[in-house]
Amino acid sequence: MATDVDHIVLGAGLSGLLLTRALLTDADRHRAGARVLLVDPRPAQGRRLTYAYWSRRPTSLDRWAVGSWDVLRVVARDGQTADLALGDWRYSAIDWGRGRAELLDEVAADPRVRLVAEPADRLRDGPDSVSVRAGGRWISGRWLYDSRPPSLSALPRRRARCSSQSLVQVFRGLWITSDRGSIDASAATLLDFSADHGDDLAFTYVLPTSATSAMVMAVRMGLQPDEPDPAPAVRRLVAGEPWTAVAEESGATPLLMPPPPRRLGPRVLAIGQRGGRVRPSTGYAVRRILADTDAIRRSLIQHGHPFDLPADPRWQRPLDAIWLRALSHEGADLQAAFASLVTRAPIDTVLRFLDGDASTRDLATVIGSLPPRPFIRALLPLRMGDGVGRRRS
Numbered sequence: 001m002a003t004d005v006d007h008i009v010l011g012a013g014l015s016g017l018l019l020t021r022a023l024l025t026d027a028d029r030h031r032a033g034a035r036v037l038l039v040d041p042r043p044a045q046g047r048r049l050t051y052a053y054w055s056r057r058p059t060s061l062d063r064w065a066v067g068s069w070d071v072l073r074v075v076a077r078d079g080q081t082a083d084l085a086l087g088d089w090r091y092s093a094i095d096w097g098r099g100r101a102e103l104l105d106e107v108a109a110d111p112r113v114r115l116v117a118e119p120a121d122r123l124r125d126g127p128d129s130v131s132v133r134a135g136g137r138w139i140s141g142r143w144l145y146d147s148r149p150p151s152l153s154a155l156p157r158r159r160a161r162c163s164s165q166s167l168v169q170v171f172r173g174l175w176i177t178s179d180r181g182s183i184d185a186s187a188a189t190l191l192d193f194s195a196d197h198g199d200d201l202a203f204t205y206v207l208p209t210s211a212t213s214a215m216v217m218a219v220r221m222g223l224q225p226d227e228p229d230p231a232p233a234v235r236r237l238v239a240g241e242p243w244t245a246v247a248e249e250s251g252a253t254p255l256l257m258p259p260p261p262r263r264l265g266p267r268v269l270a271i272g273q274r275g276g277r278v279r280p281s282t283g284y285a286v287r288r289i290l291a292d293t294d295a296i297r298r299s300l301i302q303h304g305h306p307f308d309l310p311a312d313p314r315w316q317r318p319l320d321a322i323w324l325r326a327l328s329h330e331g332a333d334l335q336a337a338f339a340s341l342v343t344r345a346p347i348d349t350v351l352r353f354l355d356g357d358a359s360t361r362d363l364a365t366v367i368g369s370l371p372p373r374p375f376i377r378a379l380l381p382l383r384m385g386d387g388v389g390r391r392r393s
C-alpha cells in the first residue's frame with residue numbers, strides 16, 4: 001500500500017533522534033531513499049541537559065562529551081567515601097542539549113526527512129499502514145515509533161493494595177563555577193547520600209569537568225517526592241568557598257513497573273522511556289536506548305519489520321519490582337543497600353548487572369552484596385494502607 005512516508009518517529013528526544021539517524025543511514029538499505037516523518041511540538045527547545053553513562057567502547061554520543069572519568073566515588077550518609085577504579089570502563093557525561101540541537105539539524109537537513117513541529121495527538125493503526133494526526137493533518141507511514149513520554153499524572157498517588165510498583169524520580173541540578181579551583185575533577189561522584197536527609201531515597205551525583213566547574217544533580221525517588229535541593233551538596237563540593245550557579249537542569253522520570261509494552265499495535269513500536277527503556281530501579285536509560293536503536297536497525301535489515309527485539313533478561317523484572325517495592329517502603333533507609341550494591345560487589349559486575357548483561361554468577365554476587373532485610377520485608381504480602389505510612393526499621 002502506498003504511504004506518505006516509510007517511517008514515522010514521534011518525539012525528537014534521545015530515542016527518536018538516534019533512531020531517525022539510524023533509519024537514514026543503513027537501517028532501511030533495502031529501500032533506497034527511505035522517507036522519515038519526525039514529529040515533535042518542541043523540536044528546538046534549547047534546554048540544558050547532561051546525561052551520563054558508562055561504556056567500554058566509544059559510542060555515537062561521545063562527540064558531545066563534557067567529561068569522562070575512570071574513577072567513580074560513592075559517599076555514604078555519614079560522609080565516608082569510597083573510590084572505585086573502573087578498569088576498562090569509562091564513565092562519561094554528554095551535553096545532550098547541544099547534542100540534541102546538532103542531531104536535529106543534521107537529520108532535518110536530509111531531504112528524506114519531513115519535520116512537523118506540532119504535537120502528535122491521534123494514531124490510526126492497521127495491518128497495512130499506520131497514520132498519525134499532527135497539526136490537524138493526517139500522514140501515513142509503514143512503521144511508527146512512539147517516544148512521547150508517558151504521563152506522570154497517570155501514576156498512582158498512593159500505593160493501593162495490589163497496585164503497580166511505579167515511582168517517580170525527580171531531578172534538580174546546578175552547573176557551578178568555583179573561582180578558587182578547589183573542585184576535585186579526578187572522579188565523578190555516582191552516589192552521595194550525605195547531603196539530603198529527607199524521608200525519600202535521595203542522593204546527589206557530581207560531574208566535575210575541571211577544578212573550577214561541575215554539575216551537581218540532586219535526585220529524589222518516591223511516590224510523590226518533593227523537589228530536591230542541590231545547594232548543600234554544592235557547598236560540600238567547594239568546601240565552603242565562593243561559588244556561582246551558571247545554569248540549571250531539572251526534570252522527572254516515571255519509574256514504571258510493570259514496564260510498558262513495546263508493541264502498541266500492528267505497526268507501532270514504543271521506544272525510549274515510553275518503550276520501557278528507562279530501567280525502573282535506577283532511572284538509567286542512555287545505554288539501553290543506544291542498544292535498542294541498534295536492535296531496531298538489525299530487525300529492519302533482517303526481517304523488514306522493527307519488532308524482533310531481544311527481551312530483557314528474565315530476572316530483571318522481578319528484581320526491579322522488589323527493588324522498587326523496597327524503595328517505596330523504606331525510602332531513605334534504602335541508602336545503605338544502594339551504597340552496598342556499588343561498593344561491595346566488583347564494579348564491573350555491578351555495571352553488567354545494571355546493563356542487564358549479568359551472568360548467574362554476577363547475579364549471585366550482586367544479591368549477596370545487598371542487606372537482605374529491606375528486600376525480605378518488600379516480599380511480605382501487602383497490608384492494608386501499605387506504603388501510605390512508611391515502614392521504618
Ligand SMILES: Cc1cc2nc3c(=O)[nH]c(=O)nc-3n(C[C@H](O)[C@H](O)[C@H](O)COP(=O)(O)OP(=O)(O)OC[C@H]3O[C@@H](n4cnc5c(N)ncnc54)[C@H](O)[C@@H]3O)c2cc1C
Nearest residue numbers: 011012013014015040051052119120251272273284285286
Ligand atoms: C533530568 C534528567 C536527567 C537524566 N539523566 C540521565 C543520565 O544521566 N543517564 C541516563 O542513562 N538517563 C538519564 N535520564 C533518563 C533518560 O535518559 C532520559 O529521560 C531520555 O531523554 C529518554 O529519552 P526519550 O527519547 O524516551 O525521551 P525524551 O528525550 O524526553 O524525548 C521525548 C520527546 O517527545 C516529545 N513529545 C512530547 N509530546 C509529544 C507529542 N504529543 N508528539 C510528538 N512528540 C512529543 C518531547 O518534546 C521530547 O522531545 C535522565 C532524565 C532526566 C529527566
